[in-house]
Amino acid sequence: MPVADVELDSVDPWSPGYVTPASTPSPRSARSCSPGGPDGAPAVPVRGDAAAPAGAAAAAARAHHAAPSSRVVAVSVREAHHNYSQYSFNSLLTGKPAVTEVLKDFNMTVQHGNIYALLGSSGCGKTTVLRALVGQHRFTSGRVRVFGKEPRSRGVGVPGPTLGYMPQELAVPDGFTIRETLNYFGWLAGMTAASIEENSAALLRLLDLPPRDRLVSNLSGGQQRRVSLAVALLHSPPLLILDEPTVGVDPIVRQSIWEHLLGLTSSGRATVIITTHYIEEARQAHVAGLMRRGALLAEDTPESLLSALSCVTLEEVLLKLCLRQDIDEVEVQKMLHADGMNMAHELEAIKDKSLRVSARDEEEGGQDGDDVKAKQHLRTSRTSTKVKALLWKNFMWIWRHRIISTTLLFLPAFIALVYTGGVGHNPRDLNVAVVNGETDCADWKGVGLVDCAAPRHLSCIFLDQMRAQSLQPVLYAEEAAAERAVLRGHAWGVVHFGRNFSDALVERAGITVSVGNPAQGDEAVEHSAVNVRLDMSLQTIGHLLQMTLSTVASQALEVFNSQCQANAHMIRPPLQFMTDLRPSDRDPSFLDYSLPGLILSVVFMFGFTTTMSALLPEKTDKILERSLVYGESHSIQVHSRSFTGVGRQAV
Numbered sequence: 001m002p003v004a005d006v007e008l009d010s011v012d013p014w015s016p017g018y019v020t021p022a023s024t025p026s027p028r029s030a031r032s033c034s035p036g037g038p039d040g041a042p043a044v045p046v047r048g049d050a051a052a053p054a055g056a057a058a059a060a061a062r063a064h065h066a067a068p069s070s071r072v073v074a075v076s077v078r079e080a081h082h083n084y085s086q087y088s089f090n091s092l093l094t095g096k097p098a099v100t101e102v103l104k105d106f107n108m109t110v111q112h113g114n115i116y117a118l119l120g121s122s123g124c125g126k127t128t129v130l131r132a133l134v135g136q137h138r139f140t141s142g143r144v145r146v147f148g149k150e151p152r153s154r155g156v157g158v159p160g161p162t163l164g165y166m167p168q169e170l171a172v173p174d175g176f177t178i179r180e181t182l183n184y185f186g187w188l189a190g191m192t193a194a195s196i197e198e199n200s201a202a203l204l205r206l207l208d209l210p211p212r213d214r215l216v217s218n219l220s221g222g223q224q225r226r227v228s229l230a231v232a233l234l235h236s237p238p239l240l241i242l243d244e245p246t247v248g249v250d251p252i253v254r255q256s257i258w259e260h261l262l263g264l265t266s267s268g269r270a271t272v273i274i275t276t277h278y279i280e281e282a283r284q285a286h287v288a289g290l291m292r293r294g295a296l297l298a299e300d301t302p303e304s305l306l307s308a309l310s311c312v313t314l315e316e317v318l319l320k321l322c323l324r325q326d327i328d329e330v331e332v333q334k335m336l337h338a339d340g341m342n343m344a345h346e347l348e349a350i351k352d353k354s355l356r357v358s359a360r361d362e363e364e365g366g367q368d369g370d371d372v373k374a375k376q377h378l379r380t381s382r383t384s385t386k387v388k389a390l391l392w393k394n395f396m397w398i399w400r401h402r403i404i405s406t407t408l409l410f411l412p413a414f415i416a417l418v419y420t421g422g423v424g425h426n427p428r429d430l431n432v433a434v435v436n437g438e439t440d441c442a443d444w445k446g447v448g449l450v451d452c453a454a455p456r457h458l459s460c461i462f463l464d465q466m467r468a469q470s471l472q473p474v475l476y477a478e479e480a481a482a483e484r485a486v487l488r489g490h491a492w493g494v495v496h497f498g499r500n501f502s503d504a505l506v507e508r509a510g511i512t513v514s515v516g517n518p519a520q521g522d523e524a525v526e527h528s529a530v531n532v533r534l535d536m537s538l539q540t541i542g543h544l545l546q547m548t549l550s551t552v553a554s555q556a557l558e559v560f561n562s563q564c565q566a567n568a569h570m571i572r573p574p575l576q577f578m579t580d581l582r583p584s585d586r587d588p589s590f591l592d593y594s595l596p597g598l599i600l601s602v603v604f605m606f607g608f609t610t611t612m613s614a615l616l617p618e619k620t621d622k623i624l625e626r627s628l629v630y631g632e633s634h635s636i637q638v639h640s641r642s643f644t645g646v647g648r649q650a651v
């Protein structure tokens with residue numbers, strides 16, 4: 001679609017020299033809502049009165065900021081129904097979720113360049129409507145159109161930078177300063193650093209915010225709300241959806257916010273949908289939609305509503321409409337006749353008018369939908385700025401939590417250090433139950449005194465080597481007792497030497513044939529075997545013991561071999577390990593098994609916990625949802641207008 005680039009307005013409502021229209025006296029345009037005070041303030045004090053501008057001033061401000069005459073529909077909702085389903089323990093048993101019906105046949109029409117105030121009591125479904133408009137969820141049934149298209153459809157930019165969204169929650173990243181918050185959302189919306197800087201400065205003045213380097217978490221509740229509003233206004237989106245932006249804001253700033261919104265809408269640069277609990281401030285809106293129990297009761301200009309129902313305040317209007325919804329028609333008629341008013345008739349008139357206007361506007365919207373877009377100064381948001389925003393946000397998160405992050409970074413190394421220094425050494429002095437059928441080694445005098453011609457105590461060489469390898473041989477008279485010791489956890493294994501161990505070993509090695517019948521080779525092999533039974537319930541210890549006992553056996557044979565120049569190699573397994581091609585600089589140890597596992601588990605656990613601790617607040621504080629509303633785009637086209645014209649260049 002060809003895009004027409006239109007000239008920017010010459011007046012900059014944020015520029016220092018800008019004179020707010022409220023300062024310009026203007027006649028009040030409301031028809032019959034008789035003001036109670038000399039300044040036009042309502043006679044009946046209502047909630048938000050203190051903050052709301054006097055009725056006359058409000059109408060005057062809006063009259064000054066007259067909405068554009070275009071009747072193009074920017075946002076429409078038709079026949080919307082919405083249910084929330086929730087699974088509780090009971091519903092799990094019954095298999096059916098608890099269903100809450102929130103919206104019932106809800107209709108709404110917002111014209112381009114209008115401020116639409118959606119009013120209603122707490123819990124009536126306002127936020128549910130707004131969340132559907134920004135594309136955070138879909139209605140159970142019904143139609144939603146934003147600039148002629150369904151949210152999330154291609155090219156509409158909703159969610160995306162077409163939208164400025166201020167949710168009810170603060171929804172700004174934890175630990176950020178005002179500057180960082182604005183930078184983050186500005187980049188997500190595809191703005192340049194220069195335009196972020198320029199618009200931020202203007203917004204800080206407008207919203208009376210403290211210096212930009214203050215942490216948002218250290219601001220007062222009202223200041224935090226204003227930062228959130230600044231985020232929504234920052235990229236000058238063509239559609240602003242603001243969920244209670246004036247909560248906790250003092251009357252003066254509240255008024256300047258309204259004037260700013262009126263300034264934006266009067267020039268056709270923005271359409272605003274706003275919810276507020278201060279109902280009276282909605283008199284400044286172009287259209288008020290009054291809602292109750294999920295349905296729209298009426299939708300018209302505040303003046304029309306006030307005059308049609310002969311009310312002084314919008315609160316009264318809402319009250320009367322609520323009564324009408326509650327009380328039986330006949331009762332209403334009676335009550336109205338008693339009052340001398342035919343309210344039912346007036347209400348029907350309002351409703352008819354609303355529906356007629358909606359139908360006509362929607363038709364016109366269909367024709368002119370493209371025109372709206374053509375009037376926008378468009379730009380395309382680049383993925384690179386979003387990536388930059390996300391990387392930067394994560395970096396800032398790490399930086400703000402640098403003590404924790406540094407600890408997490410070095411913790412695996414620290415744990416490995418402690419483990420290798422204090423815990424992870426090879427286990428020493430492991431008890432091994434030895435049953436020696438050959439000798440108790442009481443008369444063993446050492447390897448130097450071995451009778452090489454007829455060695456009798458070769459098993460003692462094995463025991464010596466066990467001690468050399470930091471094992472603790474404990475002698476048992478019987479195999480059964482040794483096994484019991486292992487089962488009771490007093491030893492890690494049983495090593496059994498046969499009665500003729502030395503003779504059989506010598507025979508097996510082929511050194512001498514002095515043992516009885518030389519033909520009985522099988523017997524020699526059997527008697528020269530050292531039987532080992534291990535406790536493998538702790539595998540790392542069991543494997544270590546296996547390795548150590550192999551070393552003991554080969555070293556004992558080595559000793560015997562060198563002492564007696566015997567050919568003990570004969571009884572070794574045929575597998576021969578030559579010099580290693582890439583030799584290890586040390587013997588394998590218990591650490592080699594256990595440390596990699598430990599480091600991997602620590603890294604995994606800390607990676608997991610850090611990610612969760614970063615993600616959970618994003619989810620619970622609605623930062624993720626807000627980021628998605630800004631960052632999500634399908635070839636986004638954004639109304640982009642710098643207020644001084646400096647930031648007009650394409651981003």
Ligand SMILES: Nc1ncnc2c1ncn2[C@@H]1O[C@H](COP(=O)(O)OP(=O)(O)OP(=O)(O)O)[C@@H](O)[C@H]1O
Nearest residue numbers: 084085086100102121122123124125126127128129
């Ligand atoms: N996720 C949800 N699951 C179940 N019920 C929900 C959920 N969100 C909202 N509701 C219910 O839907 C109803 C309307 O909620 P909603 O937030 O839209 O009201 P609201 O008019 O914005 O109220 P308020 O002015 O207090 O913010 C409420 O009864 C609320 O408890």
